Amino acid sequence: MVRKSFVIDTNVLLYDPSAITKFEDNDVILPLMVLEELDTYKKSSDERGRNARSVLRYIDSLKLTCKGDYQDGIDLPGGTKLKIHLSSPKKVSDFPLLLDRSSNKILLICYLLKEKKEKVIFVSKDFVSRVKSEAMGIDAEDYENLKNSYDQIRKGLRKVQMTKEEIDDFYKKGTLHPPSTDFLPNEYCLLSSGQKTSAVCKYNPKKNQLEPLKLLDKGIWGVHPLNVEQKCVIDMLLRDDLPLVILLGPAGTGKTLWALTCGLRKVFDENAYSKILISRPIIPLGKDIGYLPGTKEEKLYHWMQPIYDNLEYICGSNTGKEQDNSALDFIMQSKKIEMEAVTYIRGRTLPKVYMIIDEAQNLTPHEARTIISRAGKGSKVIFTGDPTQIDNPYLDKDSNGLTYALSKFYGHKLMGHMFLDKTERSELAGIAAELM
Numbered sequence: 001m002v003r004k005s006f007v008i009d010t011n012v013l014l015y016d017p018s019a020i021t022k023f024e025d026n027d028v029i030l031p032l033m034v035l036e037e038l039d040t041y042k043k044s045s046d047e048r049g050r051n052a053r054s055v056l057r058y059i060d061s062l063k064l065t066c067k068g069d070y071q072d073g074i075d076l077p078g079g080t081k082l083k084i085h086l087s088s089p090k091k092v093s094d095f096p097l098l099l100d101r102s103s104n105k106i107l108l109i110c111y112l113l114k115e116k117k118e119k120v121i122f123v124s125k126d127f128v129s130r131v132k133s134e135a136m137g138i139d140a141e142d143y144e145n146l147k148n149s150y151d152q153i154r155k156g157l158r159k160v161q162m163t164k165e166e167i168d169d170f171y172k173k174g175t176l177h178p179p180s181t182d183f184l185p186n187e188y189c190l191l192s193s194g195q196k197t198s199a200v201c202k203y204n205p206k207k208n209q210l211e212p213l214k215l216l217d218k219g220i221w222g223v224h225p226l227n228v229e230q231k232c233v234i235d236m237l238l239r240d241d242l243p244l245v246i247l248l249g250p251a252g253t254g255k256t257l258w259a260l261t262c263g264l265r266k267v268f269d270e271n272a273y274s275k276i277l278i279s280r281p282i283i284p285l286g287k288d289i290g291y292l293p294g295t296k297e298e299k300l301y302h303w304m305q306p307i308y309d310n311l312e313y314i315c316g317s318n319t320g321k322e323q324d325n326s327a328l329d330f331i332m333q334s335k336k337i338e339m340e341a342v343t344y345i346r347g348r349t350l351p352k353v354y355m356i357i358d359e360a361q362n363l364t365p366h367e368a369r370t371i372i373s374r375a376g377k378g379s380k381v382i383f384t385g386d387p388t389q390i391d392n393p394y395l396d397k398d399s400n401g402l403t404y405a406l407s408k409f410y411g412h413k414l415m416g417h418m419f420l421d422k423t424e425r426s427e428l429a430g431i432a433a434e435l436m
Contacts, residue, residue: 002119003025003026003027003119004023004026004027004119004120004121005026005027005029005113005118005119005120005121006023006026006027006028006029006121006123007029007031007106007109007110007113007120007121007122007123008020008028008029008030008034008123009034009106009122009123009124009125009126009129010033010034010037010038010041010102010106011124011125011394012123012125012143013034013038013051013052013055014038014041014048014051014052014394015051015125015143015146015364015366015394015399016051016143016145016146016365016366017051017052017054017058017366018058019143019145020055020058020059020076020080020082021076021077021078021080022145023080024078024079024080025078025079025080026079026080026081027073027080027081027082027083028080028081028082028083029083029084029085029109029113030059030082030083030084030085031084031085031105031106031109032084032085032086032087033102033105033106034106035056035059035084036102037102038052038055038056039052039056042056045343046343047343047364047366047367050346051366059082059084062074062076062082068081070082070083070084070086071084071086085109092108092111092112095108096136097132103128103129103132104132106122106129107122107129107132107133107136107138110122110133110136110138111136111138114138120138120139121138121139121140121141122138122139122140122141123140123141123142123143124140124142124143125142125143125394126394130142144398144399146365146399146404147398147399148398148399148403148404148406148407148408149398149407150387150397150398150403151397153403153406153410153417154187155418155419155421156187156188156229156232156416156417156418156419157187157188157189157190157228157229157232157418157419158187158188158189158190159189159190159192160179160189160191160192161192161193162179162191162192162193163193164193164195164197166191166193167191167192167193167197167198167199168197170191170199170201170210170212171199174211174212175207175209175210175211176191176201176209176210177208177209177210178203178208178209178210183203183205184203184410184411185203185205185411185412185413186202186203186205186236186242186413186415186416187202187203188200188201188202188203188232188235189201189202189203189210190228191210199212200212200213200228200231200232201213202232202235202236205413206413213232213234213235214234214235214238214239220234220262220264220265221261221264221265221314221315221317222314222317223257223258223261223313223314223317225258226254226422226424227422227424229253229418229419229420229421229422230258230420230424232418233247233254233255233258233418233420234258234262236416236418237258237259237262237263237266237382238262238265239416240272240380242380242414242415242416243375243379243380243381243414244372244380244381244382244383244405244409244414244415244416245259245380245381245382245383245415245416245417246382246383246384246402246405246406246409246415246416246417246418247259247382247383247384247417247418247420248384248385248386248387248402248406248417248418248419248420249386249419249420249421250386250388250389250421250423251386251389251423251425252423252424252425252426252429253421253422253423253424254420254424255384255385255420256306256307256310256356256358256384257310257313257314259356259358259382259384260276260278260307260310260311260314260356261314263354263382264276264314264331266354266380267336267354268331268334268336272354273352273353273354273378273379273380274336274351274352274353275335275336275337275338275353275354276336276337276338276353276354276355276356277338277340277350277353277354277355277356278304278307278337278338278339278340278355278356278358279339279340279341279345279355279356279357279358279371280304280307280342280357280358280359281342281360281362281363281367281392304339306358307339307358311328311331311337312325312328315327315328315331342357342363342367345370345371345374346370346374348374349376350374350375350376350379351376351377351378351379352376352377352378352379353375353376353379353380354379354382355371355374355375355379355380355381355382356382356384357371357381357382357383357384358384358385359384359385360383360384360400360401360402360405361385361386361387361389361390361395361397361400361401361402361403362385362390362391362392362395362400362401363400363401363402364392364395364400364401365399365400365401365405366401367401368383368401368402368404368405369401369404369405372405383402383405383406385402387400387402387403
């Protein structure tokens with residue numbers, strides 16, 4: 001087997017700080033400018049800064065734990081050899097790119113290694129850099145170690161045709177043997193017949209049977225489900241045996257609304273959790289307006305405005321008066337709702353908390369893992385988002401934290417998920433979701 005040389009771009013290490021160890025039986029090349037860029041990022045207090053510091057600490061520790069040196073190669077477990085390319089000429093006559101930026105200097109390293117007849121592969125999360133690499137005849141790959149196929153994930157609700165007699169029997173007995181053997185734990189099912197009878201049920205993996213959903217005759221806090229998917233979402237959000245719920249779908253499908261509504265039910269009505277913790281990644285849509293003045297709470301208010309909008313709607317539905325703020329004031333003064341930036345969740349232990357992570361498609365896999373690991377005993381974590389609408393330049397629908405979390409827990413008895421396809425916000429919003 002021919003040994004390959006993988007030249008790693010800076011963005012790969014900022015995305016996954018353990019990426020160096022993922023190329024077994026091959027050489028990993030780190031150009032000097034990659035280390036310089038990591039050194040620049042290490043001063044940041046965000047996720048990129050933490051990842052940069054983690055990579056630099058790991059490389060520094062290798063001198064004590066592994067054989068070799070940086071220039072000739074340090075032998076890592078798994079047959080990987082790490083080399084740091086410390087120098088490169090200022091100009092190469094045949095190299096077609098200007099050396100006015102770090103990305104082109106990294107590509108120059110790839111070019112020089114290829115000239116030495118090495119099997120070189122450039123690994124980067126940046127599409128333009130990969131295109132430039134391939135234009136020069138150098139193989140380029142996206143870093144896919146943390147990628148999972150979004151398109152292959154089931155919707156969470158399947159439709160099954162049955163006879164009217166079988167559906168009537170389900171209503172009578174309250175259970176039904178599943179018609180197939182490939183049901184996922186906590187997967188939902190819409191039973192329908194040609195005689196306009198139907199039933200919605202969920203799969204119980206412990207008893208290997210389909211069971212009815214929770215009965216909701218009056219809705220929750222004045223809010224009523226508008227489609228079958230929302231009924232299933234309510235069921236999984238109210239279940240205490242599902243500590244992780246993942247809701248996916250375009251804007252206006254009710255993901256955040258129902259996460260909040262059911263949270264209010266569980267915290268204020270049932271006292272099942274001590275509080276609701278709501279967080280969102282701080283990534284702007286469009287050009288950022290710069291630093292915001294005020295305290296942390298005042299800064300977060302603007303980022304959390306969609307949450308306040310949903311709370312106002314729920315409280316208006318509950319009282320029947322859209323302009324009545326008494327219910328909202330009571331909720332906020334109760335101190336049972338906490339708004340927090342994702343950055344500040346790290347290091348906390350959160351027992352008996354109903355945790356909502358909104359816009360989770362903008363999380364990295366490492367951030368998603370960190371958040372879920374914060375859940376203490378008796379807590380519930382809800383991720384909401386749309387993997388097809390991502391603002392992070394180095395994430396896509398397959399590599400973001402929302403898809404990653406769903407893929408890792410896929411088929412696990414502790415997790416339930418649902419794709420919501422129908423936009424209920426307004427007719428205009430629904431058409432926009434389809435056409436734009």
